[in-house]
Amino acid sequence: MTAININKNNFQNEVMNSDKPVLLDFWAPWCAP
Known part of the structure; x- marks a missing residue:
């Protein structure tokens, strides 16, 4: 399976x-793991 945007x-x-x-998988560059 390939990840897509x-x-x-x-x-x-x-x-x-x-x-x-x-x-x-929701993420934001300003939100640390």
């Missing part, structure tokens, strides 16, 4: 319309 332009197609389970 999700944005507002591809969210619906890549996440909501996926025929496979989707794992999302």
Whole structure:
């Protein structure tokens, strides 16, 4: 499985319309782990 960048332009197609389970990892550069 390959990681892809999700944005507002591809969210619906890549996440909501996926025929496979989707794992999302939300992050921000200003938020330390």
